[in-house]
Amino acid sequence: MTPQIHNISFPVTEPGALDQDQAYFYLRENGEQVRLRFHDYAEIYRRPGLYEQLFYQRLRCISPRKAHDVLEKVLKDNHVELSSLRVLDLGAGNGMVGELLDAARVIGVDIVEEARAACERDRPHAYDAYYVTDMSRLDAATAAEMKRWQIDCLTCIAALGFGDIPVPAFAQAFNLVQDGGWTVFNLKETFLHESDRSGFSRLVKGLLVSDILEVHHLERYRHRLSIDGRPLFYYVLVGRKRGDIPPGMVRA
Ligand SMILES: C[S@@+](CC[C@H](N)C(=O)[O-])C[C@H]1O[C@@H](n2cnc3c(N)ncnc32)[C@H](O)[C@@H]1O
Structure with missing residues (x-):
């Protein structure tokens, strides 16, 4: 099965303006923009591949x-x-x-x-x-x-x-x-x-x-x-x- 590619974008913020527990991102899906916090785990896990794409591909978590x-x-x-x-x-x-x-x-x-x-x-x-x-x-x-x-x-x-x-x-x-x-x-x-x-x-x-x-x-x-x-x-x-x-x- 080809993993779903999510359309993720990050907000424009002053460097360091958001603490880690305040960080959020935008997801464009079905023509709408959804705003999710990094801690919205239920919403993130519900979407196949989103957790991996966000933290491991975009943000290079090792x-x-x-x-x-x-x-x-x-x-x-x-x-x-x-x-x-x-x-x-x-x-x-x-x-x-x-x-x-x-x-x-x-x-x-x-x-x-x-x-x-x-x-x-x-x-x-x-x-x-x-x-x-x-x-x-x-x-x-x-x-x-x-x-x-x-x-x-x-x-x-x-x-x-x-x-x-x-x-x-x-x-x-x-x-x-x-x-x-x-x-x-x-x-x-x-x-x-x-x-x-x-x-x-x-x-x-x-x-x-x-x-x-x-x-x-x-x-x-x-x-x-x-x-x-x-x-x-x-x-x-x-x-x-x-x-x-x-x-x-x-x-x-
Ligand atoms: C950033 S994720 C890390 C997941 C995984 N360890 C990894 O490295 O990809 C943090 C996880 O801790 C869980 N968590 C937070 N509070 C918890 C608690 N009191 N008891 C058990 N799990 C908790 C969250 O639901 C979330 O899935």
């Missing part, structure tokens, strides 16, 4: 591949096979990360039903199971079911902060990982700036100097371009879990 490659390198250095791990992919979307993971089990979770539907439509092979739930409000039955997967690796790519995955959701997923398990996630570079006092920034800075996370790899790289063509730099972190995130470290 993060799923980058995360996969650094995770694989760290695992190799530690004599661990990715194919032996049971991965939870938090903020799985339409499966861009899941499809790269040649792991024993890959479990996806996303808050948006349209994400699962898009994944089933476009990458039905990516996950062994896909949960639609808000990880910050995980019910006991789903938590118990997720625990039965015996997760020993958490991936969370292009999904932390900026109105996406909040601190309690990340902590919940992190705490499902068995001690000694692995994690790879990325975050905008400003989260590590001293001036950033957001809950997520505090959590990550706390983890970096804690006994909870053993950091194996921290690298600054170009995640993607902004709508005005500027590079957006992120850090990718690979670490090994050494304990749970305690409630005191979790602030939304």
Whole structure:
């Protein structure tokens, strides 16, 4: 099937005028112009190929591949096979990360039903199971079911902060990982700036100097371009879990 080509255009804005969570674009379809925010995930996933065309072709996002490659390198250095791990992919979307993971089990979770539907439509092979739930409000039955997967690796790519995955959701997923398990996630570079006092920034800075996370790899790289063509730099972190995130470290 030939993928649908969408007619995407970006607004004229002053450089840096829009925060990442305010960014939007126009879509011309059926003779009409639709305005969509980057965070209108349900609308984006509903249109086959739009997510890929917007973030991966136009805005040159490289993060799923980058995360996969650094995770694989760290695992190799530690004599661990990715194919032996049971991965939870938090903020799985339409499966861009899941499809790269040649792991024993890959479990996806996303808050948006349209994400699962898009994944089933476009990458039905990516996950062994896909949960639609808000990880910050995980019910006991789903938590118990997720625990039965015996997760020993958490991936969370292009999904932390900026109105996406909040601190309690990340902590919940992190705490499902068995001690000694692995994690790879990325975050905008400003989260590590001293001036950033957001809950997520505090959590990550706390983890970096804690006994909870053993950091194996921290690298600054170009995640993607902004709508005005500027590079957006992120850090990718690979670490090994050494304990749970305690409630005191979790602030939304
Ligand atoms: C930018 S997408 C990233 C998708 C994919 N990881 C990728 O790299 O292409 C962020 C995803 O996080 C999901 N998300 C946001 N808040 C969430 C929550 N509380 N629990 C689970 N998923 C959430 C969104 O629905 C969205 O699909």
